[in-house]
Amino acid sequence: AQKVTQAQTEISVVEKEDVTLDCVYETRDTTYYLFWYKQPPSGELVFLIRRNSFDEQNEISGRYSWNFQKSTSSFNFTITASQVVDSAVYFCALSEGQRAAGNKLTFGGGTRVLVKP
Amino acid sequence: EPEVTQTPSHQVTQMGQEVILRCVPISNHLYFYWYRQILGQKVEFLVSFYNNEISEKSEIFDDQFSVERPDGSNFTLKIRSTKLEDSAMYFCASSFRIAETQYFGPGTRLLVL
Numbered sequence: 001a002q003k004v005t006q007a008q009t010e011i012s013v014v015e016k017e018d019v020t021l022d023c024v025y026e027t028r029d030t031t032y033y034l035f036w037y038k039q040p041p042s043g044e045l046v047f048l049i050r051r052n053s054f055d056e057q058n059e060i061s062g063r064y065s066w067n068f069q070k071s072t073s074s075f076n077f078t079i080t081a082s083q084v085v086d087s088a089v090y091f092c093a094l095s096e097g098q099r100a101a102g103n104k105l106t107f108g109g110g111t112r113v114l115v116k117p
Numbered sequence: 118e119p120e121v122t123q124t125p126s127h128q129v130t131q132m133g134q135e136v137i138l139r140c141v142p143i144s145n146h147l148y149f150y151w152y153r154q155i156l157g158q159k160v161e162f163l164v165s166f167y168n169n170e171i172s173e174k175s176e177i178f179d180d181q182f183s184v185e186r187p188d189g190s191n192f193t194l195k196i197r198s199t200k201l202e203d204s205a206m207y208f209c210a211s212s213f214r215i216a217e218t219q220y221f222g223p224g225t226r227l228l229v230l
Contacts, residue, residue, distance in 0.1 A: 104162040107161070
């Protein structure tokens with residue numbers, strides 16, 4: 001069974017500080033996909049990144065960066081020079097394999113990030 | 118940019134009433150999903166739908182729930198007899214291919230009194 005753990009429930013930082021969100025996953029599949037979604041106070045789920053299990057290359061997109069390490073089953077997310085608009089709940093999610101019928105997402109519990117001015 | 122839409126944005130209903138939540142997935146997507154999020158909790162998978170049939174469902178998705186794609190654009194979730202514990206945000210999502218990114222609608226906040 002697949003499982004995603006986000007151990008940090010809430011992180012509070014001051015603007016311009018960096019913040020790293022941890023995500024640890026469990027799966028028995030060798031092919032799987034990892035995602036990060038952002039949920040701002042308005043409530044919608046905004047897609048940030050998708051990674052497949054065969055691509056361990058780290059990625060940077062603007063102030064966001066992701067560190068995928070299969071050896072530790074982790075897919076961590078860093079916001080550099082945080083801004084107040086980054087305040088949101090961030091969810092890590094996992095989908096297993098390529099099942100013909102579709103791939104459900106299993107979400108972690110989310111990490112609430114509060115960026116203070 | 119194409120997006121998933123959901124109606125209504127908010128719904129208040131009495132316990133025991135039927136509700137239908139509506140979604141319009143992105144037009145060329147083939148896989149459709151419903152998730153729910155109880156206030157302050159994580160997002161939970163309910164059901165996936167492909168080729169006009171349910172492909173997977175969770176334990177939450179019991180006989181009170183049903184899904185339908187009545188035409189080429191809408192995707193609905195029906196709760197036959199709502200319970201207090203059905204109060205949650207319900208998200209619809211769609212993806213083009215298997216294991217590709219699921220894009221979520223803005224959600225319907227359901228409150229059962």
